[in-house]
Amino acid sequence: MAKQKTAYVCTECGSDYAKWQGQCADCGAWNTISEVRLGPARSPARGTAGNRAGFAGALSGAKVLAEIDLEDLPRFSSGAGEFDRVLGGGLVPGSAVLVGGHPGAGKSTLLLQTMCHLARDMEALYVTGEESLQQVAMRARRLQLPQDRLRLMSETNVETIAAAAQELKPRVLVVDSIQVVHSDDIASAPGSVSQVRECAAYLTRYAKLTGTVLFLVGHVTKDGSLAGPKVLEHMIDCSILLEGSHDSRFRTLRGQKNRFGAVNELGVFAMTEQGLREVKNPSAIFLDRSHGPAPGSAVMVVWEGTRPLLVEIQALVDDSALGNPRRVAVGLEQNRLAMLLAVLHRHGGLQVGDQDVFANVVGGVKVLETSADLALLLAIVSSYRDRLLPRDMVVFGEVGLSGEIRPVPSGQERLSEAAKHGFKRAIVPRANAPKSPIPGMEVQAVSTLQEALSAVE
Structure with missing residues (x-):
């Protein structure tokens, strides 16, 4: 009997080692290397070279780059515009999509709604490994979804799932979740x-060989990253994350990797009694300023994927009772907040070193770009001086370490979106000043932080 081979793999980065060691040399994580038993290699039989298949589908001969067909992939809609936006315009046959999120975020609800919609026009198979068929049926009935076409299956064996898919030939396949699926050829526990x-x-x-759209549901760890080996994210074509706090009815769907579209695309959904409903105009939600005017509040325009998004940023500056004042940022990068406070002191003449500074992006949105720098600093100055900023003013721009206001991409589109929502004033970098006047909006272009502070005094 042949000796079974083993390898040692890091669960964080997927690096392989010949023997166990305490720390991964590639990612630096401790106690993440575990033993993996490798199954026997299956060599193809002679005379079957024409039936070979690679990981990305059927093997083909080498072609000249100019001879490759560049026609668009035949996408089809999932039934939800926000979901299609994050996927890059719709579902691509033969693609593998990994859907992650915290427990209770609505991953199964979103996929069940999508599958019930698609099942009306095509074959669809929903495989559940964590819930029973009765539980899935109860959810579909509670959400008032059509139940006469979608096929359900409760199974955790990957060979059985593939055999059922070969028989039913679905165009869309959902496996919920990949952490509970196991193979008989591997002698380790599911989830390893x-x-x-x-x-x-x-x-x-x-999925690649049959042109089936594959959805894999994945769990997330405490720090918000997808659980399991990092190599899983390299196998799939698209990785999306459904986020949302338990005390909010809004959910954000963000693309982290997409081979068929833009990354960091954002889709907004609202959790209702009938399931997740897409939000057509997210800016109207994040700009819900029904409360009275208050110091420390500013409106900025961020660019999410392929569209501008107006959100409100709030800042609170208060006397600190501690020897080391706190710097707290929610929805923003905390290190960048500390850097901007240093720029404000050096080039703006405002010392907040003995003050607690809190910054928050309203609505639970995570701002990943630098266009929020100027709006954040103006909100901090407004809170510190206890002066109101104009409610009809929008701000965006990147702040450099020397106090200069640097331009951001798509400045014209940001201003047009702000004017559409009724804003009358704007403070923007000088390089983003519009070439032609925007009707109903006064645009003030600034090049330094001092000019921006003078514009709101």
């Missing part, structure tokens, strides 16, 4: 590195 990696590769290979 080897099981998750091999089962995902098995299902992805099937």
Whole structure:
């Protein structure tokens, strides 16, 4: 009997080692290297070279780059415009999509709604490994979804799932979740590195060969990253994350990787009694300023994927009772907040070193770009001086370490979106000043932080 081979794989980055060691040399994580038992290699039989298949589908001969067909992939809609936006315009046949999120975020609800919609026009198969068929049926009935076409299956064996898919030939396949699926060829527990990696590769290979759209549901760890080996994110074509706090009815769907569209695309949904409903105009939600005017509040325009988004940023500056004042940022990068406070002191003449500074992006949005720098600083100055900023003013721009206001991409589109929502004034970088006047909006272009502070005094 042949000796079974083993390998040692890091669960954080997927690096392989010949023997166990305490720290991964590539990512630096401790106690993340676990033993993986490798299954026997299956060599193809002679005379079957024409039936070979690779990970990305059927193998083909080498072609000249100019001879490759560049026609658009035949996408089809999922039934939800916000979901299609995050996916890059719709579902692509043969693609593998990984959907992650915290427990209770609505991953199963979103996919069940999508599958019930698609099942009216095509074959669709929903495989559940964590819930019973009765539980899924109860959710569909509670959400008042059509139940006469979608096929359900409760199974955790990857070979059985593939065999059922071969028989039913669905165009869309959902596996909920990949952490509970296992293979008989691998002698380890479900959810281990080897099981998750091999089962995902098995299902992805099937999707590529048959042109099936594959959805894999994945869990997340306490720090918000997808659980399991990092190599799982390299296998799939698209990775999206459904986020939302338990005390808010809004959910944000953000693309983290997409081979068929833009990354960091944002879709907004509202959790209702009938499931997740897409929000057509997210800016109207994040700009819900029904309360009275207050110091420390500013409106900025951020660019999410392929569209501008207006959000409100709030800042609170208060006397600190501690020897080391606190710097707290929610929805923003905390290190950048500390850097901007240093710029404000050096080039703006405002010392807040003995003050607690709190910054928050309203609505739970995470701002990942630098266009929020100027709006954040103006909100901090407004709170410190206890002076109101104009409610009809919008601000965007990047602040450099020397106090200069640097331009941001798509400045004209940001101003047009702000004018559409009724804003009359704007403070923008000088390089983003519009070439032609925007009707109903006064645009003030600034090049330094001192000019921006003078514009709101």
